[in-house]
Amino acid sequence: MRTLPLTLGFMPLVDAAPLIIARELGFAEEEGLALTLQSAPSWSTLRDRLALGQIEAAHMLSPVPVAMALGLGGMRTQFDALSVLSINGNVIGISNALADQLDAAGSIPDFLDAKAAGAALARLKKPLRIGVPFPFSMHAELLHYWLAASGLNTAQALDVRTIPPPLMADAISSGEVDAFCVGEPWGSITVENGGGTLLLPGAAIWQFAPEKVLAVRHEWATSEPDITGRLMRAIWKAGRWLNQPDKHATAAEILSWPEYLGVSAEITERALSGNLLINARGRSRHVPQMMDFFAGAATFPWKSQGAWIGARMAARFGLDRAQSATKAAAVFRSDLYRRHLGPLGADLPAASEKLEGALSEPTRAATDSGTLILGPDRFFDGQVFDPDRPER
Known part of the structure; x- marks a missing residue:
C-alpha cells in the first residue's frame, strides 16, 4: 500500500x-x-x-x-x-468570587446536579459573563439550553464571550469572565492554578453530547x-x-x-479517567461518561x-x-x-437516527449484524428530541 x-x-x-x-x-x-x-x-x-x-x-x-x-x-x-x-469532555467552571457568593447563600450544588446548579445561578438575578471557545460550539449550545431551562432569560442574563481554550484559565482568574464552559484539560488547569472552581461537567446537562x-x-x-x-x-x-x-x-x-497539549500527564489523565479535582481545596468527584x-x-x-x-x-x-x-x-x-x-x-445501528434523550439506562439496540448497548443519553430536564418533529 x-x-x-x-x-x-x-x-x-x-x-x-x-x-x-x-x-x-x-x-x-x-x-x-x-x-x-x-x-x-x-x-x-x-x-x-x-x-x-x-x-x-x-x-x-x-x-x-x-x-x-x-x-x-x-x-x-x-x-x-x-x-x-x-x-462529552467539557466542564463548567466559576470564578472564586462567584463560588464564594454561592457558598455564602448556601447554594453550592452537588457537582453532578445540573438542575440545582442552574437554579443556584438563576437565584443570583444578575447578568453573567461566560466564556466559551467559539460561538458555534457544543459549549454554547449546552449553556443556552441549560440556563434557559433553568429559568434565565439568556438574551438578557448572559454576556457570552469567545475565548480560545488555552486562554480560559487566565480569563477567569483575571476577572474577565464569571464562568466558562471549556474542554479539558483547561478546566482542570484553572483549578490547578487556583483561579476558579468547577461547577458542573457538561455530561450532567446531556449525557451523550457529540x-x-x-x-x-x-x-x-x-x-x-x-x-x-x-x-x-x-x-x-x-x-x-x-x-x-x-x-x-x-x-x-x-x-x-x-x-500536543504541553500540560502534565497527571492533569490530562483526569479527563480520561473521569476523576476530576474540582476545587483548590482538593475536593474530587468521579464523573460517569466524562469523555468517551x-x-x-x-x-x-x-x-x-x-x-x-x-x-x-x-x-x-x-x-x-x-x-x-x-x-x-x-x-x-x-x-x-x-x-x-x-x-x-x-x-452499525440499524437506523441512522433516534430519539435523543430517551435513554436513562444502558439499552440494547438493533444493529446490522446483531445488537449493541447504547449508553444513557438523557438531558438534565428530561426532554426528548424527536428528529421527525424538530419544531417541538
Whole structure:
C-alpha cells in the first residue's frame, strides 16, 4: 500500500486524542497514511484552514459543520462530519468570587446536579459573563439550553464571550469572565492554578453530547473516497484503543508532549479517567461518561444529533427549525461511516437516527449484524428530541 501524506488540524484538548494516537501508535501507518498534525491557536483559525484547503481534515467542534450548512458565520464551504471523535469532555467552571457568593447563600450544588446548579445561578438575578471557545460550539449550545431551562432569560442574563481554550484559565482568574464552559484539560488547569472552581461537567446537562467530529470538506470526501476511508479507519482504531482504561496512562503521557497539549500527564489523565479535582481545596468527584471515544457507538454520526444541533441553532438565530434540522442532519455522514467502517466490524445501528434523550439506562439496540448497548443519553430536564418533529 502506497503511503500518502495527510495534514490534520487540531486544538490542544484531550479530545484530540484519536488524531494524536492514530499518528503516534501507528494506526495511520497501518492504513498507509503519513499524518502531519498542526495545532491551531483558535477554532476560527482551524475552521478557516480547513475551508481554504490548507489541511485535509480537522478535529472540529460538532456544531461548526452545521453552522456552515445553515449559512452562519460567514463561511460557505460545506463540511462533512465523517464520524464523532468524542462524546462529552467539557466542564463548567466559576470564578472564586462567584463560588464564594454561592457558598455564602448556601447554594453550592452537588457537582453532578445540573438542575440545582442552574437554579443556584438563576437565584443570583444578575447578568453573567461566560466564556466559551467559539460561538458555534457544543459549549454554547449546552449553556443556552441549560440556563434557559433553568429559568434565565439568556438574551438578557448572559454576556457570552469567545475565548480560545488555552486562554480560559487566565480569563477567569483575571476577572474577565464569571464562568466558562471549556474542554479539558483547561478546566482542570484553572483549578490547578487556583483561579476558579468547577461547577458542573457538561455530561450532567446531556449525557451523550457529540462534542467533536472528524471534519473534512465535502468536495474532498467526494473526490477522495479511498483516502477518506483510510483516515476514518485509522481514527476509529485509535478510538477503540483509547476505550481501554489500562491505556489511559500511556495516552495521557503522549498527549502531554509539548507539540500536543504541553500540560502534565497527571492533569490530562483526569479527563480520561473521569476523576476530576474540582476545587483548590482538593475536593474530587468521579464523573460517569466524562469523555468517551468509542463505547456505545460513540463514534457513530447519528443524524438525529446533527438535527438537534440544527434545531437549537435555528431557535437562537431565528431560522426555520424544520429546515435547519434537515440541513444539519445531512452533515452527519452516517452513510460514509457504514461504507468505510462496516468491514472493520464497527457497530452499525440499524437506523441512522433516534430519539435523543430517551435513554436513562444502558439499552440494547438493533444493529446490522446483531445488537449493541447504547449508553444513557438523557438531558438534565428530561426532554426528548424527536428528529421527525424538530419544531417541538
